[in-house]
Amino acid sequence: MTSLTSLIHSTICWRILKGVWPLPQSFTISSERYPLNPQAFYFAYGKQSAAQEGCSVLDEAFKRYFSLIFPDYISGRFYSEAIFILYALRVSAGQASLKAETVWGALRGLETFSQLVYQEDFGSYFVNKTEIEDFPRFQFRGILLDTSRHYLPVRAILKTLDAMAFSKFNVFHWHIVDDPSFPYQSRTFPDLSAKGAFHPMTHIYTQSDVRRVISYARMRGIRVLPEFDSPGHTQSWGKGQSDLLTPCYRGSTPSGTFGPVNPALPSTYKFMATLFKEVSSVFPDSYIHLGGDEVNFSCWKSNPDVRAFMQKMGFGTDFTKLEAYYMENIVNITTALNKTSIVWQDVFDYHERIPKDTVLHIWKGDPASYEAELSRITKAGYRVLLAAPWYINHISYGQDWQKKKIHIPFTGTEEQKKLVIGGEVCMWGEYVDATNLTPRLWPRASAAAERLWSDEKQTSNVDKAFPRLQDFRCKLLRRGIQAEPLFVGHCKHEYQGV
Amino acid sequence: MTSLTSLIHSTICWRILKGVWPLPQSFTISSERYPLNPQAFYFAYGKQSAAQEGCSVLDEAFKRYFSLIFPDYISGRFYSEAIFILYALRVSAGQASLKAETVWGALRGLETFSQLVYQEDFGSYFVNKTEIEDFPRFQFRGILLDTSRHYLPVRAILKTLDAMAFSKFNVFHWHIVDDPSFPYQSRTFPDLSAKGAFHPMTHIYTQSDVRRVISYARMRGIRVLPEFDSPGHTQSWGKGQSDLLTPCYRGSTPSGTFGPVNPALPSTYKFMATLFKEVSSVFPDSYIHLGGDEVNFSCWKSNPDVRAFMQKMGFGTDFTKLEAYYMENIVNITTALNKTSIVWQDVFDYHERIPKDTVLHIWKGDPASYEAELSRITKAGYRVLLAAPWYINHISYGQDWQKKKIHIPFTGTEEQKKLVIGGEVCMWGEYVDATNLTPRLWPRASAAAERLWSDEKQTSNVDKAFPRLQDFRCKLLRRGIQAEPLFVGHCKHEYQGV
Numbered sequence: 001m002t003s004l005t006s007l008i009h010s011t012i013c014w015r016i017l018k019g020v021w022p023l024p025q026s027f028t029i030s031s032e033r034y035p036l037n038p039q040a041f042y043f044a045y046g047k048q049s050a051a052q053e054g055c056s057v058l059d060e061a062f063k064r065y066f067s068l069i070f071p072d073y074i075s076g077r078f079y080s081e082a083i084f085i086l087y088a089l090r091v092s093a094g095q096a097s098l099k100a101e102t103v104w105g106a107l108r109g110l111e112t113f114s115q116l117v118y119q120e121d122f123g124s125y126f127v128n129k130t131e132i133e134d135f136p137r138f139q140f141r142g143i144l145l146d147t148s149r150h151y152l153p154v155r156a157i158l159k160t161l162d163a164m165a166f167s168k169f170n171v172f173h174w175h176i177v178d179d180p181s182f183p184y185q186s187r188t189f190p191d192l193s194a195k196g197a198f199h200p201m202t203h204i205y206t207q208s209d210v211r212r213v214i215s216y217a218r219m220r221g222i223r224v225l226p227e228f229d230s231p232g233h234t235q236s237w238g239k240g241q242s243d244l245l246t247p248c249y250r251g252s253t254p255s256g257t258f259g260p261v262n263p264a265l266p267s268t269y270k271f272m273a274t275l276f277k278e279v280s281s282v283f284p285d286s287y288i289h290l291g292g293d294e295v296n297f298s299c300w301k302s303n304p305d306v307r308a309f310m311q312k313m314g315f316g317t318d319f320t321k322l323e324a325y326y327m328e329n330i331v332n333i334t335t336a337l338n339k340t341s342i343v344w345q346d347v348f349d350y351h352e353r354i355p356k357d358t359v360l361h362i363w364k365g366d367p368a369s370y371e372a373e374l375s376r377i378t379k380a381g382y383r384v385l386l387a388a389p390w391y392i393n394h395i396s397y398g399q400d401w402q403k404k405k406i407h408i409p410f411t412g413t414e415e416q417k418k419l420v421i422g423g424e425v426c427m428w429g430e431y432v433d434a435t436n437l438t439p440r441l442w443p444r445a446s447a448a449a450e451r452l453w454s455d456e457k458q459t460s461n462v463d464k465a466f467p468r469l470q471d472f473r474c475k476l477l478r479r480g481i482q483a484e485p486l487f488v489g490h491c492k493h494e495y496q497g498v
Numbered sequence: 499m500t501s502l503t504s505l506i507h508s509t510i511c512w513r514i515l516k517g518v519w520p521l522p523q524s525f526t527i528s529s530e531r532y533p534l535n536p537q538a539f540y541f542a543y544g545k546q547s548a549a550q551e552g553c554s555v556l557d558e559a560f561k562r563y564f565s566l567i568f569p570d571y572i573s574g575r576f577y578s579e580a581i582f583i584l585y586a587l588r589v590s591a592g593q594a595s596l597k598a599e600t601v602w603g604a605l606r607g608l609e610t611f612s613q614l615v616y617q618e619d620f621g622s623y624f625v626n627k628t629e630i631e632d633f634p635r636f637q638f639r640g641i642l643l644d645t646s647r648h649y650l651p652v653r654a655i656l657k658t659l660d661a662m663a664f665s666k667f668n669v670f671h672w673h674i675v676d677d678p679s680f681p682y683q684s685r686t687f688p689d690l691s692a693k694g695a696f697h698p699m700t701h702i703y704t705q706s707d708v709r710r711v712i713s714y715a716r717m718r719g720i721r722v723l724p725e726f727d728s729p730g731h732t733q734s735w736g737k738g739q740s741d742l743l744t745p746c747y748r749g750s751t752p753s754g755t756f757g758p759v760n761p762a763l764p765s766t767y768k769f770m771a772t773l774f775k776e777v778s779s780v781f782p783d784s785y786i787h788l789g790g791d792e793v794n795f796s797c798w799k800s801n802p803d804v805r806a807f808m809q810k811m812g813f814g815t816d817f818t819k820l821e822a823y824y825m826e827n828i829v830n831i832t833t834a835l836n837k838t839s840i841v842w843q844d845v846f847d848y849h850e851r852i853p854k855d856t857v858l859h860i861w862k863g864d865p866a867s868y869e870a871e872l873s874r875i876t877k878a879g880y881r882v883l884l885a886a887p888w889y890i891n892h893i894s895y896g897q898d899w900q901k902k903k904i905h906i907p908f909t910g911t912e913e914q915k916k917l918v919i920g921g922e923v924c925m926w927g928e929y930v931d932a933t934n935l936t937p938r939l940w941p942r943a944s945a946a947a948e949r950l951w952s953d954e955k956q957t958s959n960v961d962k963a964f965p966r967l968q969d970f971r972c973k974l975l976r977r978g979i980q981a982e983p984l985f986v987g988h989c990k991h992e993y994q995g996v
Contacts, residue, residue: 150987151992180986198988393895394895395894396894398929399929430986431895433982433983434993434994436938436982439937482934483933484931488647488648488928490649490679490696490697490701492697494651494932495931495932
């Protein structure tokens with residue numbers, strides 16, 4: 001016995017059978033439709049295209065999208081060639097042309113085209129006459145996975161990368177280590193995972209695992225942003241690296257427990273320089289995430305050596321100065337490695353003197369407070385990344401995808417607006433592992449994806465968005481993504497993989 | 499960035515490596531352990547046992563539990579015989595004896611034994627010296643699945659039956675049809691699914707599907723309780739059966755929409771008698787669920803024929819009298835078929851004159867209100883089934899399994915307590931289909947299972963229960979059930995089936 005309201009939406013949800021998610025910036029589709037013959041269909045690079053055969057990203061993408069476009073088409077010859085100039089898609093009789101400035105734009109256009117093709121009941125494929133010009137609203141559209149609170153098998157990560165590409169996400173923020181476990185197998189410090197992982201063999205990411213994730217992501221136009229969060233959130237680091245964490249004291253004797261990284265020892269910075277040198281070479285992306293959030297001062301305060309260091313440095317009893325000193329050192333290490341640092345907002349909150357090209361990552365609080373933080377940080381001239389509205393691990397009963405479509409708040413100047421580089425959907429791992437990751441993430445994250453890609457004015461009405469998202473969710477199922485339902489109803493091809 | 503509290507539990511959760519969920523009524527385990535050799539292990543029926551080889555339920559169970567007990571044991575000869583007397587389990591050197599009064603008790607005992615066997619790191623199997631006497635607190639321990647709001651493939655239902663047996667649930671309440679769709683393929687009224695299902699071929703349950711579910715359930719000691727809910731919740735019935743639903747009127751003309759089943763027409767009762775005759779033979783269980791909840795009177799009120807019938811019957815304008823009249827007729831139909839009727843509490847609320855052996859099913863409201871209802875109904879001498887505390891489709895962030903372990907309220911006499919036959923976990927389908935059913939149901943439903951099976955005094959402390967449930971959840975994973983994590987941590991064998 002549940003309420004009768006069930007029916008209200010389920011009747012709506014079949015009206016729009018075609019559609020693109022996230023919505024393109026400009027989109028004209030006519031009722032005139034053309035049949036597509038898988039035998040005759042092929043991609044070809046344009047004569048004047050800079051990209052030609054041998055461009056692995058597109059050659060691979062053509063293969064991938066051929067089977068996404070024709071899901072039940074088995075064999076048949078295949079040309080990996082196509083026409084390019086910018087990301088504009090024009091579907092006309094006998095030919096579709098896709099013009100993009102970059103191969104990454106071309107990837108997005110292929111995704112769009114694949115969503116335009118549909119199958120009628122007898123199985124033949126159609127696409128309508130269509131004109132699309134498209135570009136992302138924000139350059140940074142990320143998803144965070146937390147592989148420390150629960151270990152995620154590599155295949156679960158790859159599956160997520162597939163689904164990310166379908167929603168046009170372009171950054172995988174890999175929160176790879178944290179307090180509970182250290183699954184990253186370091187070349188220079190193998191003990192970190194040997195002693196800090198949940199299991200030294202079955203619950204780690206080897207160097208080749210990481211390479212596999214990075215190249216799989218690259219092929220889908222997704223960059224991999226690694227996070228090695230310190231000085232807090234490092235309990236698991238201490239198991240494999242002695243003298244790294246601060247020994248906490250009870251009165252005048254060590255209590256046997258440990259706090260954040262010890263900022264008073266030169267050995268700490270030597271260790272971090274070596275670790276980040278490795279990380280910078282393993283993860284080619286120009287961004288690196290340094291964390292810097294939620295540092296608890298009580299252990300530092302309890303430790304006599306730390307207090308002595310505070311005096312020596314003239315910090316008095318202001319532990320935010322010590323925290324700032326530590327973060328400054330870490331940021332300088334990664335800057336020397338030609339990386340752009342991203343840190344959580346905490347670093348700005350306690351310390352406004354940080355290198356100008358550092359990106360601040362907003363994760364705290366309700367709309368009122370992150371809106372205020374957004375303008376404070378941009379007023380100070382820093383670039384920001386917004387995560388606070390999209391903590392997707394927080395679930396509630398009902399159609400909570402609507403909350404993920406939240407308006408991106410802003411009261412600042414045009415200059416300030418330019419400093420907002422994008423947003424991120426965070427799937428923290430307290431209650432999530434491979435058993436429930438996919439249905440919890442999809443299609444809920446797709447709601448945020450549209451906010452980050454599309455024109456907010458065209459996409460803010462959730463009732464209009466509902467049938468398109470319902471249809472997109474069925475496409476995800478058809479593509480093997482275990483995406484949960486939005487509401488009462490069904491898909492032509494239900495999930496079978498129980 | 500999420501809070502540091504993550505660690506607090508994750509350290510606890512490996513202390514107890516052995517344990518039984520739900521907790522037996524009396525359980526003595528010693529540290530003395532015996533190795534088990536899969537080559538030499540076998541089940542044997544006791545000489546004096548009433549059950550002997552050829553008892554299919556136990557012969558099959560022995561096969562099943564052999565591989566549950568020795569998960570990585572491949573081939574090897576196998577004896578399907580065992581020793582019985584009552585459900586008491588005694589594990590001593592070289593032999594374990596299981597005594598049960600019924601084969602169903604023996605099934606529960608096998609489940610218990612399978613949970614006592616553990617593997618140490620080199621792969622060999624052990625079981626500790628153990629003495630157990632066990633029995634269920636309630637005779638009715640159900641799970642409801644809703645296959646109308648979303649269609650569930652048969653394999654998803656079978657998977658649920660496996661997991662139910664692991665938690666000692668014994669009733670599958672199949673809410674098979676409702677407003678959105680009618681997937682049950684009727685022999686006598688094939689149009690009901692041909693026109694009322696989401697799809698007449700891919701989204702239905704054939705007669706052989708139903709037989710398969712019933713026999714699969716029986717082999718695991720689970721009865722199948724079918725629900726055909728009327729007069730409300732029947733929108734989908736109307737598509738395949740004309741003149742069954744009440745035409746709603748706007749003023750003096752039909753509006754084109756339909757309301758609940760039409761109680762004014764003799765044809766309605768003829769149809770129901772034929773349908774329930776079929777249902778009674780297809781579903782052998784002695785219980786049948788007739789629904790009777792959430793009837794909206796507005797359509798009946800709008801219909802002149804219904805109003806005329808009210809006058810003729812002397813109901814005046816009291817539509818609860820009409821509803822009572824309808825339910826009385828339906829209950830009489832099923833009574834004549836030798837079935838015991840279960841109806842939702844609504845039927846009691848508007849109508850106290852119902853056959854005394856009818857079971858009332860409480861689903862409404864907060865603890866205060868269902869506790870009051872519980873004593874009202876039992877005071878009137880009816881048996882009740884409690885579902886209200888276990889609407890497991892309602893999710894919230896965090897460790898909400900704790901809420902499912904809710905105390906079963908009672909203020910009545912001993913006589914009244916005896917009338918509470920059990921409880922039921924309801925998984926309504928608005929937001930659930932095969933993509934998210936299993937992780938949403940398990941291990942959360944197992945918390946309720948312990949409340950329904952075990953001694954409340956021994957099991958009400960959630961902190962004590964946590965590590966046992968954490969361990970049980972890992973057993974579920976090991977057995978191929980995609981059960982979600984309770985909190986930060988890991989299992990030796992993680993879910994791999996992405």
